[in-house]
Amino acid sequence: MASPILLVEDTLSLAMLYETVLKKAGHEVVTASSLQEARASWRKSKASTVLLDLMLPDGDGMELMDEVHRHDANARVIVITANGSINRAVEAMRLGAFDFLVKPFDENRLLRAVENALSAERTQRADTPEKPQSGEGFHGFLGNSPEMQAIYRMIDRIGRSTASVFITGESGTGKELAAHAIHDCSPRAEGPFIALNCGAIPRDLLESEVFGHLKGSFTGAISDKKGAAAAAHGGTLFLDEICEMDLSLQTKLLRFLQTSTVTPVGAVTPRVVDVRIVCATNRDPMVEMRAGRFREDLYYRLHVVPIHLPPLRERRDDILKIAELTLHKFAQEEGKMFRRLNPETAQMFRRLDWPGNVRQLLNVLRNVVVLNDGVEMMPEMLPHDILVEARRMMSPSAPEHPVARGDATPKISAFVGHTLAEMERAFIEATIEASDGSLPQAARILGVSPSTLYRKRESWT
Template sequence: MSTPIKVLMVEDSVTLSAIYSAYLQDTDYHLASVETLGMAHTALSAFQPDIVLLDVELPDGNGLDFLTEAASQEHPPKVIVMTAFGTSDMAVKAIQAGASDFLTKPFDAARLKVTLDNTAARLQLGKRAQELAQLERDSYCNFIGKSLAMQSVYKTIDSLALSDATGFIVGESGTGKELAAEGIHQQSPRRDAEFIAINCGAIPSELMESELFGHVKGAFTGASANREGAASIANGGTLFLDEICEMSLELQKKLLRFIQTGTFRKVGSNTLETVDIRFVCATNRNPLAEVSEGRFREDLFYRLHVVPLHMPPLREREDDVLMLANHFLQHFGEQAGKHFEGFSEDAAAVIRRYPWPGNVRQLQNAMQQVVVLNDGQLVTEATLPTSITSGPLGINQTPADISAATTASVSKLVAPEYSHLARRQQIEPLWVTEKKAIEAAIAACDNNVNRAAGLLEIAPSTLYRKIQAWKQLQA
């Protein structure tokens, strides 16, 4: 046994108590002895035994009455009943009252040791089962899911939170990378300090340095007052840099110096400031590919890539998709004052089968749409969004199937006098129109996605997500 098992012996015979103690003298059991029920009650909380050897006939009562109190403990001990009046009825009564085993006096050292060893083994097995049960969590840190993939995420967050090592979170958009970063912060000793998140892809590069480090009055046009940056606000806490691969190379160099030294200067200031920050970063790109293409500094990558955490896409999370769908259904249903009991078999099959390229975020939006547009207790396949049941990213669909399904959906909305074939053929799915417009913008900008995003007035990360989704469609 790796740790001593604490055994409390309740025996009113001083002679027998000495004999049993001698039996266990060369074992790993840590033994404490008492002579009455009153003393046993006190020892139960003070000694906190793992196993109790309990005599039945005691001076101040029946030992079986002690079983109820033992079972009520936060960590109840295993109880082995000892009696000289060994009958089958007594044994049954003891087991029914909660005893783990039964010893009939007199017994020798071998019998006592075997009984204790078996009980200790069951005790260890029970503890291990509890540990495994805790690991197999249905939810954790605002995540919902019990798949093996998510159990791995939970375990990594647990381990990472205990240190100040930098977490590098990778995964597709919508998989919960920011939730993971928040979880690391909330489970860490820094939980009472600030958690500050910066989306490196949503802030123009010329403003990013000020957002990160702050600025002083007059540092640039429009800087009418001093401003604290994320680095100052997150002092003592956690700074989460989302979409880190979209940060400019010039700022990457300053970030590297900041991480190495813990010091920085506000824009326009000569004063060096020192902070204590835990860094967590995330990206939906392949960081090694970004390094090899020269878009991300190799030295910064290895400084940040200390403990990697991969967020699994929804399609790899087994039946988590139904748990999440039901959660969102109930959540939005409560907000709308509607009651949904769940999903029909055909609707559940569609939800399981669909690949969910937008991951949890797409599922959330789909369930909100279901609640807004429908009433009734059961969600059926017919009430699911057509983009899920017959949309461009459906399972086992060819482009011809997609076009036919979309045309059929549109034709239902067109009045009979306008639904002739010529008009139908002029209609194309919205996603196709959007794809053409985005591709034209990128081509006009010489394949510079960031510049195209600026002209389209959307975040570069949005463009990258859409491009990634189209690539999955073509694969």
């Protein structure tokens, strides 16, 4: 016999409402209104699914979650929090919570979270809660650096949730790969995964692509079209480059998230759809929001569980691993003899910054394999621009962190009479100029991340 659901909620009216909804759906429910009572109830019932309010009158709900997981690593804890405490819910997810609900939520959201937890329990109880990663491939990812191991664990955890996910990272870091991995790790894995690049579709067609249209609703609408949101019903909708979306369409997207309904262009009757939203951008969404290009309410609706994918230069231990595995793969596909990187080539790869990240690395490897052959990948096989940059980086006269050159470096006397902010801007701009306009190189000189420089330049416009 299945164990009951433990409901921990100190507000009597809400506890009665949740209990009624769950029992109506056929679930057995045990209710507790305090941390002490919840501990006693769980020890007696051994509930494998727990609905847990984090704010309890006699303690922190996190303490109960910790106790539950110590005794049953497969237990599914769904945390409940108020709108102003989303950060605590996200932290609970990182510590092993299965999902979270933000008050107020409707009964469909409650039942969906519980059904997902019960389904995951049935299919995963025999498995370990976190699959060890070898680095040879996690849902298409390569690399076993500590940074990527943390990403794999996070994807595995939040994949089982129903919460919206916001992926950030530079171009080429694998944002769509992460979105697909989240889908594959979720109870929706058998459903559709629909990806839409908001930056690649003309603005006047984007609404139709997202929500669909009826025949004759506008010039060129020669038949009914199901939009991406409806096509993703029962699965995951991935909105790439979300910050490129027009403000007017952002309003309609927010309404869709609030109501779970879509209204195709030309239609008057909305349609209910069940999708999980995963979005991504290579911009800083906070900067876009403050600049008025991204709606604040939409930002907070989507930015529930954030994932930031690190650039390749911040996980250099993965560069050679990715290069070696991919070189073998491409050589087999192209019928070439390549087996390994020449030691000098390997050293060059580790020193290069790879501003295009993994995508750039893969493109370079494909270029070499298509145009050359041999057992070792030699430096002279590299594309000209990559070879020139690599040799510059490898030059004995080139320091590990090169400094700004020539007259571009401002003299201290030039700063007299200026504010600290003005001095900082002048020095950063001079460093970028001395780096031939390369922000990644300027960031390396200044000892900051490129995203810091992007944000500062954005604030100066």
